[in-house]
Every structure is written in structure tokens, then in C-alpha cells.
Amino acid sequence: MRIGIVVDSACDLPPEWLEAAGIVLLPVTVRIGDAELVDLRDPQATLGFIQAHGERGHSAETAAFPADRIKSLFLDQLVIDYDYVFCLTVARSRSQIHDNAAHASYAILNEYRQPRSAAGHATPFSLRVIDSQQVFAGQGILPVEAVRLREAEASAPEIRSRLEFLAGRSYTYMVPRDLGYLRARTRHRGDRSVSLLAATLGGALDIKPILHCHQGETGPVGKVRGFEPAAQKLFDCAIERVREGLLTPTLCLSYGGELDVMRALPHYDRLIGTCREHGIEVFETVMSLSGMVNVGPGALTIGFAAPPHAFV
Structure with a gap:
């Protein structure tokens, strides 16, 4: 069975890996004033756009790949190239992409029978949209696991079951x-999760919140004075999770800027060494354009699948 994998461009994986794995991309369009860029996961284009327009990034508008274009992509190409396709989307709670794909x-x-x-x-042709x-x-995490299972010749039902299992057990820390x-952006989006007081004190005291996403829900799990100490705490948390045992041999990192800046952060080398010792493959990439306009340049995120745990 020919199994295809589709992701949206908010997915923080290296573009060269996506291309080598034959993964199909649903792009997100970002507009800041009169400037517009279709996010195709080109790091240099992303960084150039942010450098040119980033001071107004909090007012950016993002447009999910529309349902009619998703339909055309499948009927023109994917129903012919594959027998079963997994469409893996950013959290439904944060974007319209999942609902567009489901629609x-x-x-x-x-309508697939005639072109096929x-x-x-x-x-027959089958399609599964997974949040x-x-x-x-x-x-x-999910696309990497889907590719591993496909290469191991797992069946489509086996892949589906595994991906749905991992979706509820994946974590992002940022x-x-x-x-x-971040406060200006959340206000623009109508999200009041970062208060004026928190933003003011955070700026005055250089307090950095550590934010968390799990099962589509986001919120703070800690705060640290200074960006570098906060990044170190994030890496230390990941080191502990790797030592305790992840649910997949995968750890993903993304950064809202040049990757050499991320690699110079404290305890980055410890994290990479720990992953190497435990057979964990690390994927690093510049954050997606849609991600960067939502949380600001210079943000650091880390993702993995793991048993339930507390951030300490």
C-alpha cells in the first residue's frame, strides 16, 4: 500500500527532511500590512520576512490553506499517487487548518473514483485527518513517527492507531x-492569557514564562528570570524526560531565529549528548513563519512524546 503524509507549514521540522521523506505541505499565508508571504518552510525566506516586517508582526494575519484548495490538491495529485493518506494538522484549538482539511x-x-x-x-482510496x-x-512528533512506521511497512490501521495514541501524549514547551x-499578539487574536500586569512585570524584571501545550491546551507551567536561564531550564526538563524514557526516539527543537544562536544556549550541548546516549534522533529547524508571528522572534520550543510528568 502506498501511504502518503501531509502536514501544514506550521509543523516545525527541517525542510530538507520533509522533502526527503516525500511529505506534502499545506502552506499558511502570512500578511503584515501590505506585505505577504506564503510559508513554504524556507528558513531564509522566513528570517528575511521577519527582519523586514517583524516590528509589526503582532498585527499579522494568517490564512490557513482553504478547504477548496485542499480538495483540489488531493483530487489532482494525492488520490493518484497514494492509496492511503494521513493529514496531520496543527492543534485544532489553535488553527482553522484541521477543520478545513476535515471539510x-x-x-x-x-469524488476520488473518477480521477483514480x-x-x-x-x-479504494482512504484519507485520515488527525489533529x-x-x-x-x-x-x-507525529510525521516523524508516521515515516518510521511507513518504512517499517506497518499497515495503515497500525499507523493510524499509533498516531492517535501519540497525539494525546505529545508535549511542547516554549x-x-x-x-x-506575546501580549500584543494574544490581544490581537482576542486571547487574554497574557495579562498587562504580567507583561509589564516581565519586561521590568526580565521574567520569562515557560509555556506548555498538551492535548491542544496551552498555558504557563513556570517562570524564570532571564531568557538564557529559562532556556537552560527547558533543556534540563528535556534531558530528564529523555533519561526517564520517551515514547518515540524523537526530540524536536525550533527557534525563532538563526539556529547557531539556539546552539549556543546553556545546556544545549548536554541535551544533544544525552539524546545521543539514549538513541534519540534530534530534529532542529527555524520556527515556521506563522509560529514566529504568533509568539515573536527569538522564541525557543521543544517537543517530544512522553508519559505524564510534571515540569520542574
């Missing part, structure tokens, strides 16, 4: 660099 799936499954038959395929329940680096930016 398109009904039409796709009703014309291409010489008599067997990753994750954002940023945490969204990368440290924003600029709390004022």
Missing part, C-alpha cells in the same frame, strides 16, 4: 523572548 475530506472521498480510475487504479493536538516543535510582543 475537504468529505468531498474527496466522494483514469490513472489506472481500481482499488496533532500540538504546536511548534511538538507538531513534528520560552518566548519578548513577553510584550
Whole structure:
């Protein structure tokens, strides 16, 4: 069975890995004033756009790949190239992408027979849209696992069961660099989770919140004075989780800027060494453009799948 994998461009995985794995991308469009960029996970284009327009990033508008274009992509290409496709989306609670894909799936499954038959395929086509329940680096866990299972020749039902299991057990932790930016962005989106008092005190005292996403829910789990100590605490948490045992041999990192800056943060080397000792593959990438406009340049995120745990 030919199994295809689709993700949206908010998924923080290296573009070269996505291309090598044959993963199909649903792009997100970002507009800041009159400037617009379609996010195709090109790190240099992302960094250039942020450098040129980032001071107004908190007012950016993002547009999810629309349902009609998802339908066209499948009917023109994917129903011919594959027998079963997994569409893995950013958390439904944070974006319209999942609902657009789910809406398109009904039409796709009703209309695939003619183009598939014309291409010489008599067997049925199947599609499963899965809410990753994750954002940023945490969204990368499911595609990596799907590729591993596909390479191991697992069946589509086996892959589906495993991905749905992991979606509820994936975690993202994040440290924003600029709390004022994050507050401005959340206000623009109508999200009051970062209060004026927190933003003001955070700026005055250089307090950085550590934010957490699990099962589609986001919120703070800690706070540390200074970005570098907060990043160190994030890495230390990941080191502990790796030592305790992850549910997949995968750890994802994303950073809202040049990766060399992330690699110079305290305890980054310890984390990489610990992952190497425990057979954990590390994926590093520049954060997606849609991610960067939502949390601000310079943010650090880390994602993995693990048993329930407390952030300490």
C-alpha cells in the first residue's frame, strides 16, 4: 500500500527532511500590512520576512490553506499517487487548518473514483485527518513517527492507531523572548492569557514564562528570570524526560531565529549528548513563519512524546 503524509507549514521540522521523506505541505499565508508571504518552510525566506516586517508582526494575519484548495490538491495529485493518506494538522484549538482539511475530506472521498480510475487504479482510496493536538516543535512528533512506521511497512490501521495514541501524549514547551510582543499578539487574536500586569512585570524584571501545550491546551507551567536561564531550564526538563524514557526516539527543537544562536544556549550541548546516549534522533529547524508571528522572534520550543510528568 502506498501511504502518503501531509502536514501544514506550521509543523516545525527541517525542510530538507520533509522533502526527503516525500511529505506534502499545506502552506499558511502570512500578511503584515501590505506585505505577504506564503510559508513554504524556507528558513531564509522566513528570517528575511521577519527582519523586514517583524516590528509589526503582532498585527499579522494568517490564512490557513482553504478547504477548496485542499480538495483540489488531493483530487489532482494525492488520490493518484497514494492509496492511503494521513493529514496531520496543527492543534485544532489553535488553527482553522484541521477543520478545513476535515471539510475537504468529505468531498474527496466522494469524488476520488473518477480521477483514480483514469490513472489506472481500481482499488479504494482512504484519507485520515488527525489533529496533532500540538504546536511548534511538538507538531513534528507525529510525521516523524508516521515515516518510521511507513518504512517499517506497518499497515495503515497500525499507523493510524499509533498516531492517535501519540497525539494525546505529545508535549511542547516554549520560552518566548519578548513577553510584550506575546501580549500584543494574544490581544490581537482576542486571547487574554497574557495579562498587562504580567507583561509589564516581565519586561521590568526580565521574567520569562515557560509555556506548555498538551492535548491542544496551552498555558504557563513556570517562570524564570532571564531568557538564557529559562532556556537552560527547558533543556534540563528535556534531558530528564529523555533519561526517564520517551515514547518515540524523537526530540524536536525550533527557534525563532538563526539556529547557531539556539546552539549556543546553556545546556544545549548536554541535551544533544544525552539524546545521543539514549538513541534519540534530534530534529532542529527555524520556527515556521506563522509560529514566529504568533509568539515573536527569538522564541525557543521543544517537543517530544512522553508519559505524564510534571515540569520542574
